[in-house]
Amino acid sequence: MNTATNLSNTSNKIFQTVSLQTEEILAYTADIIVDGFPGRPTESSFNCSQSTNSTGFGNICIWPQGSRSFRSQDVNEEPNRGCQPRMRGFSSRRNFGSRDASENLSTENTPREGGFGSGRSFGNREERTEDAHSRSRGFSRRGGARGDFRGGRGGFGPSQYNENEQRERGPHVGLRRGMLGGPTGDQEHRGFGVRGTWKSGVMESGDNQGPKVTYMPPPPPDDEEAIFAHYQTGINFDKYDTILVKVSGLDPPPAILTFEEANLCQTLNKNIAKAGYSKLTPVQKYSIPIILAGRDLMACAQTGSGKTAAFLLPILAHMMNDGITASRFKEQQEPECIIVAPTRELINQIFLEARKFAYGTCIRPVVIYGGTQTVHSIRQIMQGCNILCATPGRLMDMINKEKVGLRKVKYLVLDEADRMLDMGFGPEMKKLVSYPSMPPKDKRQTLMFSATFPEEIQRLAGEFLKTEYLFVVVGQVGGACSDVQQSILQVDQYSKREKLIDILLSIGKERTMVFVETKKKADFIATFLCQEKIATTSIHGDREQREREEALRDFRSGKCPVLVATSVAARGLDIENVQHVVNFDLPSTIDEYVHRIGRTGRCGNIGKAISFFDLKTDSHLAEPLLKVLSDAQQEVPVWLEEIAFSAPGANFSIPRGSIFASVDTRKTYQGKDGMNAGGLNQSYATSSADESWD
Numbered sequence: 001m002n003t004a005t006n007l008s009n010t011s012n013k014i015f016q017t018v019s020l021q022t023e024e025i026l027a028y029t030a031d032i033i034v035d036g037f038p039g040r041p042t043e044s045s046f047n048c049s050q051s052t053n054s055t056g057f058g059n060i061c062i063w064p065q066g067s068r069s070f071r072s073q074d075v076n077e078e079p080n081r082g083c084q085p086r087m088r089g090f091s092s093r094r095n096f097g098s099r100d101a102s103e104n105l106s107t108e109n110t111p112r113e114g115g116f117g118s119g120r121s122f123g124n125r126e127e128r129t130e131d132a133h134s135r136s137r138g139f140s141r142r143g144g145a146r147g148d149f150r151g152g153r154g155g156f157g158p159s160q161y162n163e164n165e166q167r168e169r170g171p172h173v174g175l176r177r178g179m180l181g182g183p184t185g186d187q188e189h190r191g192f193g194v195r196g197t198w199k200s201g202v203m204e205s206g207d208n209q210g211p212k213v214t215y216m217p218p219p220p221p222d223d224e225e226a227i228f229a230h231y232q233t234g235i236n237f238d239k240y241d242t243i244l245v246k247v248s249g250l251d252p253p254p255a256i257l258t259f260e261e262a263n264l265c266q267t268l269n270k271n272i273a274k275a276g277y278s279k280l281t282p283v284q285k286y287s288i289p290i291i292l293a294g295r296d297l298m299a300c301a302q303t304g305s306g307k308t309a310a311f312l313l314p315i316l317a318h319m320m321n322d323g324i325t326a327s328r329f330k331e332q333q334e335p336e337c338i339i340v341a342p343t344r345e346l347i348n349q350i351f352l353e354a355r356k357f358a359y360g361t362c363i364r365p366v367v368i369y370g371g372t373q374t375v376h377s378i379r380q381i382m383q384g385c386n387i388l389c390a391t392p393g394r395l396m397d398m399i400n401k402e403k404v405g406l407r408k409v410k411y412l413v414l415d416e417a418d419r420m421l422d423m424g425f426g427p428e429m430k431k432l433v434s435y436p437s438m439p440p441k442d443k444r445q446t447l448m449f450s451a452t453f454p455e456e457i458q459r460l461a462g463e464f465l466k467t468e469y470l471f472v473v474v475g476q477v478g479g480a481c482s483d484v485q486q487s488i489l490q491v492d493q494y495s496k497r498e499k500l501i502d503i504l505l506s507i508g509k510e511r512t513m514v515f516v517e518t519k520k521k522a523d524f525i526a527t528f529l530c531q532e533k534i535a536t537t538s539i540h541g542d543r544e545q546r547e548r549e550e551a552l553r554d555f556r557s558g559k560c561p562v563l564v565a566t567s568v569a570a571r572g573l574d575i576e577n578v579q580h581v582v583n584f585d586l587p588s589t590i591d592e593y594v595h596r597i598g599r600t601g602r603c604g605n606i607g608k609a610i611s612f613f614d615l616k617t618d619s620h621l622a623e624p625l626l627k628v629l630s631d632a633q634q635e636v637p638v639w640l641e642e643i644a645f646s647a648p649g650a651n652f653s654i655p656r657g658s659i660f661a662s663v664d665t666r667k668t669y670q671g672k673d674g675m676n677a678g679g680l681n682q683s684y685a686t687s688s689a690d691e692s693w694d
């Protein structure tokens, strides 16, 4: 209660918030003294490198024992304190500076569920806000030493904090109340009105708008060995062949069984071999011929099953066949292919894949994303660009600056398409496809990939695709990868940290991603783990891009085998050897759960996912969790079953499609006379499948 009392002296408003959440706050924070969350000293400002080197804890730092609580005005003073792990445990200090606490409260008070317009509906739409983030970071710097608290950058006002925090909390639920669909498109105004940094649907680049982002990502290594570095497929790779594949839509071309059947050019075949690919995965067997045939495609396949190559290879093959010449230095580039993805790290990864497969050709892929210097993006583009890999905010910025022309776009790829079309990014995507110079859908090929595809999104996606698009489903739409052994443990908020430590100690040095619900908590938990001498780093949307990339490098290299992450790292990231995922907090939606646990068990390798289920907050997930577990042939705890069955409105007789669209929604929504029924529901099994579709 001391915490609450202190806070009440500061602000009644805050106090009210505290009163509601005191228990939770105490559970997380009362016995932790950390370095002024949400920020913590950067290495440069706090000389953390010493601590980093000596502890091997990456870029996580702990305040020394005896430091007082953090308040924003401390910013200028902290650099002299140094940075080292405390010697004692976590129990001694409960002294929270008011602002610090108010931020904690903002975090914990953010509702788990929120509808349209609640803020929740922005999900982790990190990209749209990239420059807004950057600007606020920049402003905070003015008040302190360069590179000081990142925590300052988001501002301390609870409302702003909440907004940032909510963005990171995974997919919103607002979508279900209708999103892109409005004919007037005024959702954009609704969606963006909350922030003053969005004009005409395009994020201001930062020019004349406060301090600019100066980060220039280092160029990736360009020696052949680095370009083609890959990890081994796992023991279950061949089991992919037993998964049922369903293709719906008119006249789908037959699947191919081998790379040779794709008739790719020699250079591409060489690159495929150097990448260590000898056998197609199911999504590749079906998607490659469909894309080669010039068809639009929506494809849904489990995490880690090779969706990236499934679209890159046929696009590259087309481009090679078309005899695309190297684009020359020009003020404005007109790429033939645009690929968009929701997070910076993911788009960078896709770019690296594109670079790998395009190696030795004159096709030039380029990547641009937020959190980096705009001029750097412009420079990259101007040097020539055939395939533009971009996050939405930066892409729209470059289009508006006339650095990217859309006239020649033949291929538009939405990776993590359900995320790209939901409330967070949907308006930008709609803007992109309705841009005057963007070829209409019948003049371009539009391709969408994800492991999850809620029905509402499928319907929205239809607007972007030609009517006769094909829909490929490998396994169950929204199904978890069966190579991930899933366990659900009942753990309440107060016991989570202790349980996490137990798990991590038993895991040893195996690479583990720990997902939490908020950016703030990511910092808390990462610091807590460092304090416990577990080398940990963190990634979330409040970290500077440089720090995010450094965190990923440290995690990939094994320097920090534990990565605490928000949903920003839930989708797409393909990191070798991630053996465990821990959902310290369960996400708010089942789809997000599927993506998170899919960071392990990739490409036929096996992995484990442990999730803490808190009865107070996670009961709404019991039913969909039960379905995901049973579909993936996982053990379902009896208690989970009981909760699921006792949940109000629980109804296990509902068809799966109402939660997991196991059918093409065109069938559901267009009725018998819509899409030719003869063209729908062709089911295929790649081999020996003895299961049937439900």
Ligand SMILES: Nc1ncnc2c1ncn2[C@@H]1O[C@H](COP(=O)(O)OP(=O)(O)OP(=O)(O)O)[C@@H](O)[C@H]1O
Binding pocket: 230, 231, 233, 276, 277, 278, 279, 280, 281, 284, 301, 302, 303, 304, 305, 306, 307, 308, 309, 450, 451, 571, 572, 573, 574, 598, 602, 603
């Ligand atoms: N045919 C193949 N043979 C060997 N390795 C492959 C093959 N296809 C893909 N891979 C590798 O499998 C890993 C996972 O692929 P990828 O990242 O494309 O999966 P994904 O389906 O997009 O996953 P997510 O849903 O998480 O985004 C990558 O390391 C990729 O290089």
